[in-house]
Amino acid sequence: MLGSVETRSVSPVFIGRADELGVLHDALARARAGEPQALLVGGEAGVGKTRLIEEFAAAAGRADAVVALGGCVEIGADGLPFAPFSTALRALRRQLPEELAAAAAGQEDELARLLPELGEARRGSRDDEEGMARLFELTARLLERVAAGRTVVLALEDLHWADASTRHLLAYLVRTLRSGRLVVVATYRSDDIHRRHPLRPLLAELDRLRTVRRIELCRFNRAEVERQIAGILAADPDPAQVDEIFERSDGNAFFVEELAVAAVEGCCTGLTDSLRDLLLVRVEKLPETAQRVARIVAEGGSTVEYRLLAAVARLVEDDLIEALRTAVGANILLATTDGDGYRFRHSLVREAVSDDLLPGERSRLNRRYAEALEAYPTLVPADQRAPRLASYWYHAHDAAKALPAVLDAAVEARRRHAHAEQLRLLERAMELWDVAPDAVRAALRPVDHVEVYLPCGCDPEATPLRYLDLMAEAAVAGRLSGERERALKITKRALRLLEEEDDPLRAAWFWVQRSRLMQNTARGDGWQELTTAQELVRGLPPSEVHAEVLAMVASWSMMHAPGADALSAAERAVEYARMVGARDIELNARLTLGGLLVEAGDIDTGLAEMYEVKEQAAALCNTYVTGRLHVNLPSHLEGIGRSQEAVAVLREGLDVTRRLGLTDSEAWVWGNLGESLYSLGRWDEAAEAGIASERVGQSAKPRGFRATIHAHLALARGDLADAGRQLAAAREYFGTHDTMPQHDLKLVRVAIGIAAGEGRLADARAALDAALGAGFPPGTQRYGWPLLLAAATAEADALGLPAAEPGRAESLERIRESAKSLTTNVPVWQAYERWVRAELLRAEGCGAPFDWCEAVTAFETLDRPYDLARVRHRLAESLLASGGDEDARERAAELLRLAGAVADHLGARPLAESVAQLARRARLTPTRTAEPAALDPAKSLGLTSRERDVLRLVAAGRSNRQIAEELFISPKTASVHVSNILAKLGVSGRGEAAAVAHRLRLFPPETPAVRAAG
Known part of the structure; x- marks a missing residue:
């Protein structure tokens, strides 16, 4: 009865889209060469997006690519968390079971949140700050590994139905994919993307990425419509019929199909003008x-x-x-x-x-779906069961059934780190709360539906779930999903409700959440909220909330105002956490305590505590503390001058944070690595670490880290304009809502250096006065000494300038008095104390070689080549100024030779020029006692230290990707280094470069071919 035409309503011939298909094929070719590709295909409903993807997928399959399709699933008005990715990963697992298993090895318990077939998802801490980011990072790395050996096409359809978690994962994937033969293509309905559609911000964000290409499908023209109809009818259509169908469909491919079938069946003339009716008539x-x-x-x-x-x-x-x-x-x-x-x-x-x-018909069908699924849970995949049951009951308008189902779905969303969907479901539960029967609410238990700790004063197994419990869970879900404004509103409402109750622990818990949210939303530093929480728990018996409040106070104080109060809070947090068995809080508080002990001068005890936490956190698989430890421990090591040890921990931290998918922690690790490498005189590597910090980090502060590192490098290399730009960028990234000495004091140091370099001594003094007005909190000597040194050096360099004389004595006295407040409990700060003292004497015109000898002697035992070169230059200057004998002149010449070699190696132009100028002025000749330095072939070729490292690996036969992995740089950066090396060596290929390296014996046999990282 239906006839042959109906079975061929889709044209067997692919019509048009040559340009669009060409873009997709070009992306496939680029991906096959190892360059990941991302494309967005938009168009109105029915324009042919799915047909285009099908055609491309077929062509990709013929080219030996693996195609994994996944579509966003709509249930009523709801989407399923991560549905397209879960479906696509299942398809990959069916086609490449061994490759996917190998790629997921070791992280099955995390990736099971997306693909339950991999195993049981590991239960994380109740307040896992990096859980979602960790899942995203591991998913990206999984796809990179699977696509390392063969081309993979990941096609995601119907993004206009995508849940928030899917949108966030797609954005992360597109931003962070760096390697692999992977094509990610996603489709969406452009006509559905209204001004407030949640997909619109994502499209705007992706449009700003140069790595993403957009394809907009237009409607067919008349000639294309005619070919489409001919394909459907398997015959040339009547021109008048083509005109009529083209006019009514306006070139929409799907409507052309429907109208062509309707015309053949003879019912076209009876249709109304509504295309909706056209869809229903069949x-x-x-x-x-x-x-x-x-x-x-x-x-x-x-x-x-x-x-x-x-x-x-x-x-x-x-x-x-x-x-x-x-x-x-x-x-x-x-x-x-x-x-x-x-x-x-x-x-x-x-x-x-x-x-x-009909309205009643819709609710009846949803009820029957819910009843069937409730009776037979295996009718749908396990990861879809809870959200679908919640949706069916909700749209059945049965609050008694919907409330527990929605809460179960919220628990499932939390388990999968789909916090945006968890928040939406919890808000739906709050909507259903008052209309659900009392008996239903009384049967709900906190232990089943909320994971945040809330003190109820009784057994959670026997205590009914409260509305405040839902608000608490929703506040955490909002914070973890990035919906922080909604979370702030929830905490505000909760605290208003608590004004009528005598529940200080619960109120304190909500104030802690507000403190975090105030910092996250750049509305403040969160201290006022923490102070309120601390007052609420003061005098109460030990509890988990009490321990968490104290741990938060200690952590905040360590970053903002370290001292005795912070140390006391950390000690009590550890004690209370142990008493109530809160292991996660205890480890976190012990990490803070160890850092505070180091800053207070009890270095051995503090470091021992931190190293013990390191072992225990790894044994307990506490990812949050593990990530934080690999940031804090090396930071404290750097703070006491143990830069080499810090670099070793930081290199380990890169491996750990990458393996665990801790992207935020990895960004901080890179930033700290840049700081330690700068101290060690490995400036090119420090710059690359700063760039990596910005590339990996998802927040503004890693960008501030990168800008700070580059500001110091630009200042030391004499590029004052770039230093100024980097300083302004760092200030913008760090913001003014949550100021911390570790950021502010470093930036003031740069500001003083720039102002002094530009001859603006008054501005340098003003910057110093502002910093000294805030004072140096305990433990900030690592930032205070370099800052005072910059100010003292500026004053000394301006000696003799008439404009500098007014206010000089007062400025020097402020520096001298401030130095008395800074500790010198480790060799590096003892060395700085001598250096600052020598600079102050130079600023007063009464310095002597002895003062600089002390500084040089102190720095000769440290691994800080730039600092040593600077004080050697000053000692040489002092020796020459004292009018000493020929031995003094020879010693000065040797000091200048050593300082100049370091300055040239680092590219420290101001120091190099000062050394050269002093040598010319003193008419020094090379020292007679020193053996002539052997010519370094690599230096004669103009190779930098980083290029030498890369050339070692090229000579060892490493690929760009392997070089990037071993040196912790991006493949693109490795490629740039290789190109520069080939140009400097005058060769055309890697083999010739390796031959030159061996011929010149750049890496003799007794030297390892590949220098160990760190």
Whole structure:
């Protein structure tokens, strides 16, 4: 009855889209060469996005690429968390089981949140700050590994239905993919993206990335419509008919198909002008049973499993199969690719059928779906069960059933780190709370539905769930998902409700959340909120909340105002956490305590505590403390001058944070690594570490780290303009809402250096006065000494300038008095104390070689080549100024030779020029006692230290990717280094470069071919 035309409503011939298909094929070719690609395909509903992706996927398959398709799933008005990624990963697992298993090895418990087939998702800490970012990073690395050996196409359809977690994961993936033969292509309906559609911000963000290409599908022109109709009819169409269909469809490919079939069936003239009616007319021509099944499928979601459909339809199986056969034959429904269920051939038809349902009919169908799924949970995949059941009951308008189902779905979303969906579900639960029966609410338990600790004063197994419990869980979900404004509103409402209750612990808990949110939203530093929480718990018995408040106070104080109060808070936090068995809080507080002990001068005890926490956190798989430790421990090591030890811990930290997917921690590790490498005189590597910090980090502060490192480098290398730009950028990234000495004092040091270099001594003094007005909190000597040194050096360099004399004595006295407040409990700060004292004497015109000898002697035992070169230059200057004998002149010449060599190696132009100028002025000749230095072949070729490292690896046969991995740089940076090396050596290929390296014996046999990292 349906005729042959209906089975061919889709043209067997692919029409048009040559340019768009060319873009996709070009992306495939680039990916095959190892350059990941990302594309967005937009167009109105029915314009042919799915057909284009199908055609591309077929061509990619013929080119030996693996294609994994995944679509966003709509259930009513809801989306399933990570649905397209889960579906695509399942497809990859079916096609490449061994490769995917190898790529996921060691992280199955985390990746199971996306692909449950990998194992049981590990339960993380209740307040996992980096949980979602960790999952995203591990997913990106999984895809890179799978795509390392063969080309993979990841196609995600219908982004306009995507849940927030899917959108966030896609954005992360596109931003961070660095290697692998991978093509990510996603489609969306452009006509559905209204001004407030949640996909719009993502599209705007991706548009700013040069790595993302957009394809907009236009409607067909008349010639293309004619070819499409000819393909459907398998004959040349009548021109008048083409004109009519083109006019009515306006070139929309799907409507062309529908109108062509309708015209052949002779019902075109009877249709109304509404295209919605056109979509329904073919459904209404089906037999009643088939229409009924179509309505059931329409309300079940984008796809409905056969067994679930059978349970809801309640038809004899033969009747159901016959109805489905009819609907499939009419091209209304299609079987899914896995053969397990059915979907509408086009979502526009499903939407039209769903919109045509009566209100009572819709709620009745949702109830039957919910009842069937509740009775037989295995009817749908396990990861979809809870959210679908929650959606069905909610749209069935049954609050008694919907409230517990929605809460169960929220728990599942939390387990998968889908915090945005968790928040939406919790808000829906709060909406249902007052309309649900009392008996239903009384049967709910906190232990089943919330994970944050809330003191109820009794057994959570026997205590009913409270509305405040939902608000607490929603506040955490909002913070973790980035919906911090919503979380702030929730905490504000909760604290208002608590004004009528005597529950100080619960109120303190909410104040702690507000403190975090105030810092996250740049509204303040969070101290006022922490102070309120501390007052609420003061005098109360030990509890987990009490321990958490004290741990937060100690951590905040360590960053902002370290001292005795911070140390006391950390000690009590550890004690209380141990008493109540809060292991995570205890480890976190002990890490803070160890750092505070180091800053207080009890170095051995503090470091021992931190190293013990390092072992215990790794044993307990506490990822948060592990990540924080690899940031804090090396920072404290750097703070006491143990830069080499810090670098070793930081290199380990890079491996750990990458393996665990801790991107924020990795960004801080890179930043700290840059600081330590700068101290060690490895400036090129320090610059690269700063860039890596910015590339990896997702927040503004890693960018501030990069700008700070580059500001110091630019200042030391004499590029004052760039130093100024970097200083301004760092200040902007760090902001003014949450000032910390570790950031501010370093930036003041740079500001003083720039002002002095530009001859603005008054501005340098003003910057110093502002810093000294705030004072140096205990433990900030690592920032205070370099700052005072910069100020003292500026004054000394300006000696003799008339404009500098007014205020000089007062400035020098302020520096001298401030120096008395800084500790010198370790060799590096003892050396700085001598250096500052010598500079102050130089500024007063009364320095002597002895003063500089002390500074040089102190720095000769340290591994800080730039600092040593600077004090050697000053000692040489003092020796020459004292009018000493020939031995003094020879010693000065040797000191200048050593200082100049370091300055040239580092590219420290101001120091190099000062050394050269002093040597010329004193008419010094090279020292007679020193042996002539052997010519360094690498230096004669103009190779930098980093280029030498790269050339070692090239000579060892490493690829750019392997070089990048071993030197912790990006493959692109490695490629740039290789190109520079080839140019400097005058060779055309890597083999020739290796031959030159061996011929010149740049890396003799007794030297390892590859220098160990760190």
